[in-house]
Amino acid sequence: MENIQALKQRFGIIGNDIHLNRALEKAVRVAPTDISVLVTGESGVGKENIPRIIHSLSHRKHAKYIAVNCGAIPEGTIDSELFGHEKGSFTGATQDRKGYFEVADGGTIFLDEVGELPLTTQVRLLRVLENGEFIKVGSSKTQKTNVRIVAATNVNMQAAIEKEKFREDLYYRLSTVEINLPPLRERNQDIHLLFRKFAADFAQKYRMPSIRLDDNAVNILANYRFPGNIRQLKNLAEQISVIEEERTVSATKLQQYLPNNNGNLPAVIGGKKDNDFSTERDIMYKILFDMRNDINDLKKLTLDLMKNGNVKEVQEEHHQLIEKIYGTKETPQENNIEVLNIPQNASEEKDYDFIETIEEDESLSLQDKEIEMIKKSLEKNSNKRKLAAKELGISERTLYRKIKQYDL
DSSP: OHHHHHHHHHHTOOOOOHHHHHHHHHHHHHTTSOOOEEEEOOTTSOTTHHHHHHHHTSTTTTSOEEEEEGGGSOTTTHHHHHHOBOTTSSTTOOSOBOOHHHHTTTSEEEEETGGGOOHHHHHHHHHHHHHSEEEOBTOOOEEEOOOEEEEEEOSOHHHHHHTTSSOHHHHHHHTSEEEEOOOGGGOHHHHHHHHHHHHHHHHHHHTSOOOEEOHHHHHHHHHOOOTTHHHHHHHHHHHHHHHOSSSEEOHHHHHTTSSSOOTTOOOOOSOOOSOSHHHHHHHHHHHHHHHHHHHHHHHHHHHHHHHHOOHHHHHHHHHHHHHHHHOOOSOGGGGTOOOOOOOTTOOSGGGOGGGGGOOOOOOOOHHHHHHHHHHHHHHHTTTOHHHHHHHHTSOHHHHHHHHHHHTO
């Protein structure tokens, strides 16, 4: 444990949580080897510390260490950034360029947000992991590289694999050893320690006395969920250090800096978004079907009236249905809603010539509605499939398949 404490001091890591210590122990154990490591955990938990520890304790510590944020590089240029390109391989490629895997030969590459890599880049990365080979963009020559890869992600990788957004074979090559860092809400004994460290750092930076929390404020801080984890806690300490004149912060004052003071409310993890196109379409179809059934009920009421002559009762049920369909209790005429004006002496079918024309509504075809929506979206976006697919909430490949299927 003395080695872990020394490691914490060396890299500025604060906390005594058992899960944090376990993650650091695993990093120390795997550092002398060359096996790939995948660091997992929520955004803001400090995943970037693990690859630095691994590199500094490995036999590659005197070689290059390159950290790459995969989520910050545009999809069109990430292959060039990682593997390099030949002169003239694409517009703007005015000279040869070395990629990170060539520059870091003999060292370590940290691929942050690896879950955001495009599928084509994942194929290239898998080849590097399997045999240490890569090909520059625009080249046909295979090159060798000897790098140690440490990756990190806050994405649920199993869910990404199921959605075919991440290759399963690549995941297992990256995660030979997986190190998980706990979220800050599971380290509530460390929260005040971290806050004091940040407060002292900002006091030195801005040349002012360090802020401190009273007992009630410490209790509130320790029980706050911190969805942004350590990054959010650090920003909180900086805000209070700069804005507050009083150096002792009360619970009331602290609460003003905690957005949505949610205490111990459960977090929603991996929740499904309900605003995708298919869900909205299903809701719309359900509403249409319900309205059709309600209108059919109105027609049945009219038929019952003509057979039985119970005008008053039928009119009452009729207005209840009108209220259900249109959502109003006001007089229908005031809302420009056309209703059935039934004569009091209506008792026979012969009084209504239109009765023979009352038929069941044609069933709504999901396929017809889908075709109609695709046509409208294509027309709106000047037949640009990429824009239409984005508006419809489906992939461009799915849209192309449906266009071909429906012969649009």
